[in-house]
Amino acid sequence: xxxxxxxxxxxxxxxxxxxxxxxILQTQVYGKPLVYLDNAATTQKPxxxxxxxxxxxxxxxxxxxxxxxxxxxxxxxxYEDARKKVTAFINAKHAHEVIFTxxxxxxxxxxxxSFGRKFLEKGDSIVISAIEHHSNIVPWQMICEERGxxxxxxxxxxxxxxxxxxxxxxxxxxxxxxxxxxISNTLGTxxxxxxxxxxxxxxxxxxxxxxAQAAPHxxxxxxxxxxxFMAFSAHKMYGPTGFGALYGKEEWLNQxxxxxGGGDMIKSVSFKKTTYNELPLKFEAGTPSIxxxxxFGAAIDYINSIGLPxxxxxxxxxxxxxxxxxxxxxxLRFIGEAHNRAASISFLVGDAHPFDIGxxxxxxxxxxxxxxxxxxxxxxYFNIPGTVRxxxxxxxxxxxxxxxxTGIKKAVTLLS
Amino acid sequence: MTxxxxxxxxxxxxxxxxDWMDKYEYIIQLGKELPIIDEKYKTEENIIKGCQSKVWLHxxxxxxxxxxxxxxxxxxxxxxxxxxxxxxxxxxxxDIVKANLYxxxxxxxxxxxxxxxSNGLLAMLKQIKLYALAYQTQTMNAS
Numbered sequence: 088x089x090x091x092x093x094x095x096x097x098x099x100x101x102x103x104x105x106x107x108x109x110x111i112l113q114t115q116v117y118g119k120p121l122v123y124l125d126n127a128a129t130t131q132k133p134x135x136x137x138x139x140x141x142x143x144x145x146x147x148x149x150x151x152x153x154x155x156x157x158x159x160x161x162x163x164x165x166y167e168d169a170r171k172k173v174t175a176f177i178n179a180k181h182a183h184e185v186i187f188t189x190x191x192x193x194x195x196x197x198x199x200x201s202f203g204r205k206f207l208e209k210g211d212s213i214v215i216s217a218i219e220h221h222s223n224i225v226p227w228q229m230i231c232e233e234r235g236x237x238x239x240x241x242x243x244x245x246x247x248x249x250x251x252x253x254x255x256x257x258x259x260x261x262x263x264x265x266x267x268x269x270i271s272n273t274l275g276t277x278x279x280x281x282x283x284x285x286x287x288x289x290x291x292x293x294x295x296x297x298x299a300q301a302a303p304h305x306x307x308x309x310x311x312x313x314x315x316f317m318a319f320s321a322h323k324m325y326g327p328t329g330f331g332a333l334y335g336k337e338e339w340l341n342q343x344x345x346x347x348g349g350g351d352m353i354k355s356v357s358f359k360k361t362t363y364n365e366l367p368l369k370f371e372a373g374t375p376s377i378x379x380x381x382x383f384g385a386a387i388d389y390i391n392s393i394g395l396p397x398x399x400x401x402x403x404x405x406x407x408x409x410x411x412x413x414x415x416x417x418x419l420r421f422i423g424e425a426h427n428r429a430a431s432i433s434f435l436v437g438d439a440h441p442f443d444i445g446x447x448x449x450x451x452x453x454x455x456x457x458x459x460x461x462x463x464x465x466x467x468y469f470n471i472p473g474t475v476r477x478x479x480x481x482x483x484x485x486x487x488x489x490x491x492x493t494g495i496k497k498a499v500t501l502l503s
Numbered sequence: 504m505t506x507x508x509x510x511x512x513x514x515x516x517x518x519x520x521x522d523w524m525d526k527y528e529y530i531i532q533l534g535k536e537l538p539i540i541d542e543k544y545k546t547e548e549n550i551i552k553g554c555q556s557k558v559w560l561h562x563x564x565x566x567x568x569x570x571x572x573x574x575x576x577x578x579x580x581x582x583x584x585x586x587x588x589x590x591x592x593x594x595x596x597x598d599i600v601k602a603n604l605y606x607x608x609x610x611x612x613x614x615x616x617x618x619x620x621s622n623g624l625l626a627m628l629k630q631i632k633l634y635a636l637a638y639q640t641q642t643m644n645a646s
Contacts, residue, residue, distance in 0.1 A: 117523070440577035442556045447579075450523050472556070472576060501528060502578060 100393065100401045106482045108133040108389075119452030122487045122494075127272050127300060127431045127478035128456055129322045132386075136326055139385035143378040151377055152351055152368070166377055169384030170367070173332050176387050177317065178308040183366040184340065186333040187375055191299040192222040194318030194333030195266070197370060198295055201343040202316075203230030206263050211236040214257050214265045214292075217243040217468060220272050221461040223297045227266060241267070243468060247274035247423035254283065258290045265294045269301035273460045273476065274423025275406075275431040277305075284313050293339060299323055303480065304402060304430050306395040309334050321379065325480075326386030330379035333370075340366050347372040398481050403429065405479055409488045413477075416495055422474045433460075433474035436495060439502050441475045447498035448475075453491055506598055509590045510606035517610040526610075530582030537585035540572040551627050556580045558627060562634040567642075568593050569635060573627075583624055591631055596642065599635035604628060 106112050109131045114121050123131060143165070149158035151166045167182075174182045188194040207213075213227045217240050224238075231237055239257050242250045249267075258265070265287045270277050284294045293315035298307060302319040309317055316339065320331040345352050345363055350373040354362040363369045390398065409432055413419055418437040436444055445457035458473040459466045466473060477491055504512070520526045540549075544561035551558040556577035563570040571592040575581040590606065591599055607624070 440556055440580075442577040443579045447527065450527070501524070502531060 100397055100481070102401070102482065102484055105393065106484075108135070109482055110134060110137070112482060116452040116454070117450055122451075122453040122490050124477040124479065124483065124487065124491060125454045125456045126303075126480035126483070127323070127460075127476065129328065130303060130325050130480050131482070132327070133325055133389050135389050136382045136385045139382040140327065140378045143381050148378075150374055162377055162381075165381045165384070166375070169380045169387075172384045172387040176307070176391070177332075177334055178310050179334055180310060181337060184334055184337050186335065186340070186367045186370045187380055188318070188331045188333050189329050189376070190320040190322070190331035191297060191318045192226075194316075194331055195223055195295065195297065196226045197333055197346040198264075198266075198316050198318070198335070198343075199226035199230045201346050201370075202264060202339070203227075203234055203236075205343045207231070207234040207236045209235035211261050211263045212239050213237075214239045214241060214262050214287075216241040216249050216267045216278070218247065218249070218271045218274060218276060218278075218462065218465050219266075219268055220297065220299070221463070222299075223266055223268060224464070236263070240464075243465065246425050247271065247276045247465075248425045248427075249276075249278055251279070251282070251286075254286055258287060258292060260290070262290070262292050265292055266297070267294070268297040268299075270304065270429055270431075271423065271425075271462070271465075272300045272431060272478075273433055273462045273465055273474065274425060275428035275433070275478075276423060276425035277301075277427040277429050279427075280314070281312050288313065300430055303390070303398075304395075305399055315339055321383040321386060324383075324386050325389055326383040327376075327379040330376050330383050332383075337366065340370070345369050345372070349373055351375075393481060401481060402479055405483055405485065405488070406430070406432070408485050409477065409479065409491075412488050412492045413495075416492065416499070418499055419495065422469055422471065431476055431478040433476045435471060435474055436499060437503070439498070441473045443502055444475045444495065444498050447501055448491070448494045451490070451494045451497065453494045455491070506590055506594055506602045506604075510604070510609075513586055513590070513606050514609045527579065530586075531578050532582070533585040533589075534575075534578045534580075534582030537574070537581055537588065538572055540574040544572070545574065551623065551630055556623070558584055558623065560584075560627060560630055562631075562638075564638055568595055569599060569638060571631065571634075580623065584627065587624070587627060587631070596635040596637075596639040600632060600639055 111131045147158045147161040149162040151163040170182050170185050173185045179185055207230060213231060215223060215227060215238060227238055241254060244250055267278055267283055269280050280296055287294045295316035296314045298317050298319040303324045315336050317334040322328040351368045352364050352372045354364045406429060413434060419434050422433040422435060441457040445455055448455055456476040460476060520529060540559050540561050545559045549559045549561055551560055556575055558575045558580060560573045571588045573584045573588055575584055
């Protein structure tokens with residue numbers, strides 16, 4: 088990555104050139120050019136990533152970490168190379184602090200299960216926030232129920248910002264871990280993760296960050312943030328589905344037990360005793376998704392080729408453009424107006440059901456998300472059935488935002 | 504009118520429209536015209552499971568016929584519900600049980616419906632058939 092390009096440097100990315108890297112962006116929906124604004128759900132894939140998958144299966148398909156033969160060594164090298172790319176991408180101290188998972192949800196479940204079994208006792212609690220995705224709620228509820236522990240929630244204000252005044256109060260000596268999202272998938276709120284980590288660490292409480300929405304949009308530096316665990320998914324970063332990474336500080340990963348048994352996670356097995364493998368393999372049971380892992384590496388290469396600071400700048404300009412453009416629609420109200428926002432914009436139009444708006448946009452070739460976005464608690468807080476969510480990626484353009492605005496206006500006419 | 508006559512009527516109506524905008528406008532209109540379900544029937548147990556938007560369905564049995572009323576919080580869904588109610592409400596349980604509903608396919612809507620919508624619609628049809636089956640069994644036992 089280019090050394091900290093300052094945000095003031097106005098770099099004009101050639102978005103048309105970037106768009107050409109994504110074959111699917113040339114497709115049409117109902118005879119109209121696809122306007123894909125559902126990137127918080129999953130991003131489209133550049134040719135580089137698609138080729139990586141194809142090359143693996145056509146040129147060196149083989150299992151990893153075991154074979155002595157040529158193909159297996161080549162596959163292992165490529166797979167482990169991806170781990171090095173992820174390590175550098177998040178500035179982890181060691182490659183063995185990067186555990187490959189099936190995605191963010193899998194990573195959070197790993198920590199909830201392993202950390203919970205080791206450290207959670209009756210009467211303990213886990214602190215999460217009111218704007219978490221279900222993936223960062225349910226795994227904690229499950230382990231808390233099992234261990235007799237409970238969940239405490241950092242509240243949110245009407246703008247969709249966390250009310251951190253209450254944090255120190257929440258962080259008593261029964262709290263064993265704090266788990267928060269970096270960027271809200273629903274509201275776009277960017278949480279002050281570094282501050283949350285610092286305040287939790289004052290009480291010696293570790294912090295897990297759900298970086299699913301942050302990883303494609305913000306430069307991540309686990310050492311600077313000083314997070315203890317961080318989970319993210321390849322498919323939201325222009326990579327394949329079913330793959331992701333969990334970062335954990337070595338000291339924590341060494342202390343917590345394996346998550347699942349079998350395959351790569353053992354050192355030796357007898358019927359009396361099994362010794363577990365070293366990090367990271369201790370947490371990687373079974374044959375992994377090899378092609379996806381290698382393609383994840385390619386996705387990171389792709390992001391690096393543009394540069395995350397450049398992506399961040401281009402996207403924040405587009406985000407501001409979108410907020411301005413959507414504000415021209417009289418009937419529209421934003422759900423979530425945090426001062427610090429990125430990537431996702433949620434809104435409602437008049438008293439129209441989000442589903443109706445989404446369906447009429449779809450017929451115009453515009454893909455947005457509707458519903459509760461797997462964040463039901465925040466919908467309950469705002470007392471709404473769901474929102475319409477437009478979420479951007481590096482290949483989106485101001486013209487597409489204009490089409491969204493026109494599309495919404497059309498929906499308003501049709502529905503009124 | 505029989506169930507099939509009502510279906511054919513809807514198919515005929517839809518044949519007038521060329522583009523999806525008009526079709527949707529018509530569906531939305533139908534949604535607005537749908538006789539609203541009595542508020543007291545908008546209960547948890549009357550909600551059709553499988554709809555992303557909420558659909559409430561209530562059945563009354565009058566003079567050997569089943570009368571359906573329904574509502575939805577999403578207007579397009581309400582329009583679809585309205586068509587189903589138009590076709591099936593006021594028919595005998597026997598006719599509803601054996602009804603073959605082809606109008607959805609015929610008006611080309613099935614292709615345009617998102618899977619969540621089609622699933623919701625199927626869930627609703629299933630619920631209607633269950634009501635009909637229950638009343639059919641009841642009347643058979645009574646006779």
